[in-house]
Amino acid sequence: MSNLSKRLLLCFKLALKKASKTVIWLLKIILPISLFVSFLQFFGVIDWLSLILSPFFAYLGLPGEAAIVFISSIFLALYAPIAIIATLPLGVREMTILALMCLISHNMIVETAVQRKTGSSPWIIFPLRLLMSIVSALLLNWLLPAQMGDIVGSVHAAIVYESIWQMLWAWCRMAFFLVLKMSAIVSGLMFLQAVLKEFKILDVIARLFAPFMKLMGLSRDSSFLWFVAQTVGLTYGSAVLLEELEEHDMPRQDVNLLNYHIAINHSLLEDTSLFWSMGVPLFWITIPRFLLAVAFVWIVRAYRRVFPSV
Numbered sequence: 001m002s003n004l005s006k007r008l009l010l011c012f013k014l015a016l017k018k019a020s021k022t023v024i025w026l027l028k029i030i031l032p033i034s035l036f037v038s039f040l041q042f043f044g045v046i047d048w049l050s051l052i053l054s055p056f057f058a059y060l061g062l063p064g065e066a067a068i069v070f071i072s073s074i075f076l077a078l079y080a081p082i083a084i085i086a087t088l089p090l091g092v093r094e095m096t097i098l099a100l101m102c103l104i105s106h107n108m109i110v111e112t113a114v115q116r117k118t119g120s121s122p123w124i125i126f127p128l129r130l131l132m133s134i135v136s137a138l139l140l141n142w143l144l145p146a147q148m149g150d151i152v153g154s155v156h157a158a159i160v161y162e163s164i165w166q167m168l169w170a171w172c173r174m175a176f177f178l179v180l181k182m183s184a185i186v187s188g189l190m191f192l193q194a195v196l197k198e199f200k201i202l203d204v205i206a207r208l209f210a211p212f213m214k215l216m217g218l219s220r221d222s223s224f225l226w227f228v229a230q231t232v233g234l235t236y237g238s239a240v241l242l243e244e245l246e247e248h249d250m251p252r253q254d255v256n257l258l259n260y261h262i263a264i265n266h267s268l269l270e271d272t273s274l275f276w277s278m279g280v281p282l283f284w285i286t287i288p289r290f291l292l293a294v295a296f297v298w299i300v301r302a303y304r305r306v307f308p309s310v
Contacts, residue, residue, distance in 0.1 A: 011194035019187040022239035026182060029110050030235075031175055037075045042167045046071055060134070061141035066090070066098050070133075073102040075109060077235070078271055082278070092148035096284045097140045099275040103285055104264055104292075105133040106271070111234040111263075118245050119252060120259040132264045132292055139288060148281075185236045189228075193240050217297040218261060219254035226258065233267030253304070257297050265293035 040046050049071050054064025065088050073081040081102050090098065108129055116122045161167040196205070209223035218226065225244055228237045245255065268286060276282050 007198055008195065011198055012191055015187060015190035015194045018243060019183070019190040019239055022190075022242065023179075023183050023186050026110070026186075026235065026238065027179060029113050030178070030182075033075060033109055034174070034178075035171055037072070038167055038171045041072075042161060042164060059141075060101075060137040061097055061144075062094055062137070063088075063090070066094065069098055070101055070105070073106040074130075075107075077107045078102060078274055081106070082274055085278070092279060092281070093144050093146070095275075095278065096144065096148070096280050097137050099280045100136045100140060100285050100288060101133040103267075103271055103275070103289060104136060105129045107235060114234050114238040114241070115259045115263060117238075118241060118259060119255050125259065125263050128260065128296075129263050132296070136288055136292060140284060144284070182236070185232075186239050189232060189236060190239050190243075193243065216261065216294050217301050218257055219250065221248060221250055222254060222258040226262065229262040229266040230268045232269075233271065234262065257300060260300060261293045261297050263293075264296060265289045 037046070046068055050064070050067035053067040053071070057064060057067050057070075069081045069084050069088070072084055085095070085098070108126060112122045112126050112129075115125050161170065195201075205227060206221075206224045209227055210220040213220050213223050213226065216226075225241055228240045228244075231237070232240075234241070250258075268290075272282070272285055275285055
């Protein structure tokens, strides 16, 4: 066996060991939450919550039906709210506002748990994402033109389960494929990280992004972590994020600033492309999210200068 093969095999073994622990930890959180939300949807609790929130959503330029999408996005990954969106007759303007809200506040229980494990308080992260979702919706409702056209594509019928057993069977199928997908993605990411470290490519990536960190008010040491969060998100990237923070003892304030940024702005590739493929303008679901994240970090830095003891 060549030296290259030995190094790659070592990377593979390390990746599997680390990935298995993270996948098990994530599934312990994700599966119970998704099952609980499935029951809430089946018994109409989500619809009831959405009805209560409908008057508030009018101030955001959204119809009452949009509330069910946002509520679902808080508990679940973006595929669930997108499936619901496909059943609603929304124009481009409404879809853009709703998409930006969901991109900031999706899968929050799981992702807040990830950020809590990296060291940031969930009592800050969770309200922060909710607040930024509302702020972003208010801004877009003010900035966007009144008419932006209709979404391209047909409206599909919502899935209605005839019995609780049909709902449970659908959840079991979803859970099975989720386990497979998560195991493959997290293991692949951990293997990639191990290879990048072994061949010193990680240092190159970190140096490339380091200058941009200063402009965003973040530590130069957080460049690779920021890159991971933007490319694969918080859930799938959690193994890499946790591993990097364990190996590099970053100051707690720097970790918090990074977490504030990526709480508002992460997964620029996959999540953004899902809405873009539905006809949502790419500019309005990327730039405002990025600017809000940068602005909040600089506000926190300014606050710390005025009140250094806080």
